[in-house]
Amino acid sequence: xxxxxxxxxxxxxxxxxxxxxxxxxxxxxxxxxxxxxxxxxxxxxxxxxxxxxxxxxxxxxxxxxxxxxxxxxxxxxxxxxxxxxxxxxxxxxxxxxxxxxxxxxxxxxxxxxxxxxxxxxxxxxxxxxxxxxxxxxxxxxxxxxxxxxxxxxxxxxxxxxxxxxxxxxxxxxxxxxxxxxxxxxxxxxxxxxxxxxxxxxxxxxxxxxxxxxxxxxxxxxxxxxxxxxxxxxxxxxxxxxxxxxxxxxxxxxxxxxxxxxxxxxxxxxxxxxxxxxx
Amino acid sequence: xxxxxxxxxxxxxxxxxxxxxxxxxxxxxxxxxxxxxxxxxxxxxxxxxxxxxxxxxxxxxxxxxxxxxxxxxxxxxxxxxxxxxxxxxxxxxxxxxxxxxxxxxxxxxxxxxxxxxxxxxxxxxxxxxxxxxxxxxxxxxxxxxxxxxxxxxxxxxxxxxxxxxxxxxxxxxxxxxxxxxxxxxxxxxxxxxxxxxxxxxxxxxxxxxxxxxxxxxxxxxxxxxxxxxxxxxxxxxxxxxxxxxxxxxxxxxxxxxxxxxxxxxxxxxxxxxxxxxxxxxxx
Amino acid sequence: xxxxxxxxxxxxxxxxxxxxxxxxxxxxxxxxxxxxxxxxxxxxxxxxxxxxxxxxxxxxxxxxxxxxxxxxxxxxxxxxxxxxxxxxxxxxxxxxxxxxxxxxxxxxxxxxxxxxxxxxxxxxxxxxxxxxxxxxxxxxxxxxxxxxxxxxxxxxxxxxxxxxxxxxxxxxxxxxxxxxxxxxxxxxxxxxxxxxxxxxxxxxxxxxxxxxxxxxxxxxxxxxxxxxxxxxxxxxxxxxxxxxxxxxxxxxxxxxxx
Numbered sequence: 001x002x003x004x005x006x007x008x009x010x011x012x013x014x015x016x017x018x019x020x021x022x023x024x025x026x027x028x029x030x031x032x033x034x035x036x037x038x039x040x041x042x043x044x045x046x047x048x049x050x051x052x053x054x055x056x057x058x059x060x061x062x063x064x065x066x067x068x069x070x071x072x073x074x075x076x077x078x079x080x081x082x083x084x085x086x087x088x089x090x091x092x093x094x095x096x097x098x099x100x101x102x103x104x105x106x107x108x109x110x111x112x113x114x115x116x117x118x119x120x121x122x123x124x125x126x127x128x129x130x131x132x133x134x135x136x137x138x139x140x141x142x143x144x145x146x147x148x149x150x151x152x153x154x155x156x157x158x159x160x161x162x163x164x165x166x167x168x169x170x171x172x173x174x175x176x177x178x179x180x181x182x183x184x185x186x187x188x189x190x191x192x193x194x195x196x197x198x199x200x201x202x203x204x205x206x207x208x209x210x211x212x213x214x215x216x217x218x219x220x221x222x223x224x225x226x227x228x229x230x231x232x233x234x235x236x237x238x239x240x241x242x243x244x245x246x247x248x249x250x251x252x253x254x255x256x257x258x259x260x261x262x263x264x265x266x267x268x269x270x271x272x273x274x275x276x277x278x
Numbered sequence: 279x280x281x282x283x284x285x286x287x288x289x290x291x292x293x294x295x296x297x298x299x300x301x302x303x304x305x306x307x308x309x310x311x312x313x314x315x316x317x318x319x320x321x322x323x324x325x326x327x328x329x330x331x332x333x334x335x336x337x338x339x340x341x342x343x344x345x346x347x348x349x350x351x352x353x354x355x356x357x358x359x360x361x362x363x364x365x366x367x368x369x370x371x372x373x374x375x376x377x378x379x380x381x382x383x384x385x386x387x388x389x390x391x392x393x394x395x396x397x398x399x400x401x402x403x404x405x406x407x408x409x410x411x412x413x414x415x416x417x418x419x420x421x422x423x424x425x426x427x428x429x430x431x432x433x434x435x436x437x438x439x440x441x442x443x444x445x446x447x448x449x450x451x452x453x454x455x456x457x458x459x460x461x462x463x464x465x466x467x468x469x470x471x472x473x474x475x476x477x478x479x480x481x482x483x484x485x486x487x488x489x490x491x492x493x494x495x496x497x498x499x500x501x502x503x504x505x506x507x508x509x510x511x512x513x514x515x516x517x518x519x520x521x522x523x524x525x526x527x528x529x530x531x532x533x534x535x536x537x538x539x540x541x542x543x544x545x546x547x548x549x550x551x552x553x554x555x556x557x558x559x560x561x
Numbered sequence: 562x563x564x565x566x567x568x569x570x571x572x573x574x575x576x577x578x579x580x581x582x583x584x585x586x587x588x589x590x591x592x593x594x595x596x597x598x599x600x601x602x603x604x605x606x607x608x609x610x611x612x613x614x615x616x617x618x619x620x621x622x623x624x625x626x627x628x629x630x631x632x633x634x635x636x637x638x639x640x641x642x643x644x645x646x647x648x649x650x651x652x653x654x655x656x657x658x659x660x661x662x663x664x665x666x667x668x669x670x671x672x673x674x675x676x677x678x679x680x681x682x683x684x685x686x687x688x689x690x691x692x693x694x695x696x697x698x699x700x701x702x703x704x705x706x707x708x709x710x711x712x713x714x715x716x717x718x719x720x721x722x723x724x725x726x727x728x729x730x731x732x733x734x735x736x737x738x739x740x741x742x743x744x745x746x747x748x749x750x751x752x753x754x755x756x757x758x759x760x761x762x763x764x765x766x767x768x769x770x771x772x773x774x775x776x777x778x779x780x781x782x783x784x785x786x787x788x789x790x791x792x793x794x795x796x797x798x799x800x801x802x803x804x805x806x807x808x809x810x811x812x813x814x815x816x817x818x819x
Contacts, residue, residue: 061693061694063690063693063694083698086696087696087698088696090693090694090695090696091695091696093694095691095694097687097690097691097694098687099686099687101686101687101688101690101691102688102691103683103688103691103692104682104683104686104688114695114697115695115696115697118695118696118697118702119696163695286605286606286609287602287605289609289613290605290606290608290609290612290613292613293608293609293612293613293616293714293717294608294612294713294717296616296717296721297612297716297717297718297720297721298717298720300717300720300721300723300724301716301717301720301759301763301764303720303724304656304720304723304724304727304759304763305755305759307746307750308652308727308746308749308750308753309749309750309753309754309755309758309759333747333748333751334747334750334751335743335746335747335750335751336743336744336747337741337743337744337747344741344742344743347743347747348747384642384645389645389646389744389747389748391744
């Protein structure tokens with residue numbers, strides 16, 4: 001179950017999760033979860049809402065600590081890192097937030113430049129060129145002086161993406177990158193994710209439940225439910241692997257292994273009929 | 279964004295400078311550290327035997343018009359006179375040498391200032407010169423003493439003697455209220471209490487020993503000065519040849535008039551029977 | 562970061578838990594001061610927002626407080642013929658009580674709520690998480706600069722308030738009601754003492770109030786549930802808690818300093 005802590009950096013697995021167990025507010029989010037995320041590939045984590053997909057990303061970046069288990073990112077155990085080491089690790093990870101999380105105080109340019117300003121002492125000219133290059137990559141060089149509240153949802157997500165890649169990370173975590181986007185903006189983001197993966201070789205983890213979008217970019221899909229990986233495979237074949245989980249999730253059935261009803265006591269008892277029938 | 283960044287810094291710098299300027303203002307202009315000079319002025323000395331409450335920077339006035347201020351107050355070494363330096367505006371440099379500097383008080387409780395009354399001499403006071411003729415401040419007690427005459431204020435120096443008087447109602451008479459005869463204060467109320475047996479008010483009057491010839495059949499009445507003024511005890515002398523002595527009781531008393539009674543009597547010709555009378559009847 | 566106060570049904574226990582959590586948060590803030598030195602520029606920016614931007618309201622309110630105080634005192638003191646003392650009374654009451662307290666209350670309303678709402682919204686929109694992800698410590702970058710800015714801004718604002726109040730008092734007393742200018746200043750300077758009134762009164766009190774108000778504002782922003790509802794409640798709580806803390810602390814400080 002537990003791998004040696006010093007896994008070889010040239011290992012084909014970038015993120016290795018073993019026995020991850022987390023209990024939040026009495027509810028088990030992860031139950032001895034095992035997961036491997038391949039280097040240089042696009043891995044999609046899918047699952048019904050509330051299965052802890054975002055929580056899993058927060059575990060990978062060390063924003064949340066697990067109750068048990070280990071998470072190795074590029075051979076380093078996230079849980080054992082000090083604050084400085086953790087921050088060092090995060091500089092190598094890009095994170096795209098569901099709602100973009102741009103700093104509302106700053107314009108687009110400063111938002112993208114923010115990580116550079118905080119962690120480097122680059123000359124202003126070099127910094128400017130670097131930021132403009134990243135903005136050009138997401139097609140928003142012309143919007144450099146706009147404030148975040150002047151942007152559409154799709155533009156905000158692209159700015160956030162430019163910010164996430166400003167340090168040329170090894171790994172980008174996309175948290176629901178397609179939510180709330182119109183088809184055009186959705187395709188733009190899809191194309192960006194693919195381009196970043198293919199041209200720069202950035203390992204990408206996409207958390208989403210947009211099946212159609214995921215099938216176009218993902219090399220591997222993992223279906224998360226009840227705190228475990230219930231199915232995994234390449235996007236074409238996973239829907240046909242025959243397990244009840246995949247059949248329900250990809251078929252969109254209302255009831256199945258993923259229950260329709262929230263766990264509750266006996267229905268008749270709660271309505272007060274149990275005594276009457278006796 | 280580099281321009282807005284620096285404008286924050288400039289604005290914040292201005293804010294900090296303004297804050298410190300305000301602090302400097304508070305500390306220097308409004309506190310005891312302060313010492314300002316207003317326009318060109320020259321200094322004149324004046325010596326007073328008593329400066330009372332005169333303070334530095336108090337105004338100096340001629341004919342009621344402000345011409346300068348008190349620059350400093352010190353004690354002349356070796357003598358018990360106050361040395362006051364007056365800073366006077368250059369425009370008023372024709373003050374005769376025999377002018378009188380007086381310390382006045384504006385109003386009864388107001389602040390003190392230095393007034394200069396012009397003399398008749400041809401020579402004027404030069405800068406750094408001295409006004410030889412001064413009039414010091416008058417302590418309030420002295421002024422009051424002069425005003426009221428020597429025996430005007432009742433004191434307990436001569437001692438007093440006590441007499442008691444019973445009233446059915448003392449109104450709001452309180453301890454310390456004056457006792458007057460012919461309108462003149464002759465003593466004060468020493469105590470007011472209810473007699474537990476007779477159920478009326480027993481008032482002890484302390485009367486000055488100097489007034490020891492009050493006839494023992496004199497009447498005591500509780501009066502009110504004005505409509506809403508405080509109450510006092512008035513003694514109306516009788517005709518007995520014997521005088522009141524310490525511990526005597528005054529038989530004839532007249533209780534306080536209740537305002538309600540007065541108005542009632544006035545309006546309805548005394549028809550409402552008040553509680554006091556009813557209580558007396560029961561007894 | 563998610564230093565949420567432990568939940569309890571008992572209101573007293575809950576407030577105690579809040580105070581305790583606030584105290585622990587203060588330690589976190591203070592511990593982050595060395596790390597926030599590199600964000601000096603951010604501190605200056607916050608000083609602009611909480612200090613310089615509050616200047617207008619502070620100046621206007623100070624002016625009116627001085628004017629109305631002088632007007633009231635003049636009418637009362639004219640009964641005793643002591644109107645010349647009104648400048649002195651204005652100065653003393655403003656320096657010792659009204660200046661620091663009113664400035665702090667205004668500061669809580671103007672800057673405290675802004676800080677709480679801003680931090681609450683930053684959390685609601687994941688900006689705080691984003692900073693953590695970009696390896697920027699939110700305590701050192703967001704919380705401590707705002708706290709320090711409040712700490713620095715309050716005494717400065719209080720000085721400005723007091724100066725404006727004196728100016729307002731002078732305006733009404735000397736220019737309008739005809740108190741002698743020299744008497745006005747003479748009485749004031751004779752009574753106002755630099756150490757007890759200006760250092761202890763204006764500076765020390767406002768420094769303490771600045772620390773309390775900005776601590777409460779930052780704490781509420783960081784601990785409120787990151788929803789629009791939570792932010793709304795947190796801003797209200799900032800004003801209520803700050804006002805109570807200011808007045809209670811004022812009593813304690815007055816008892817100790819005067």
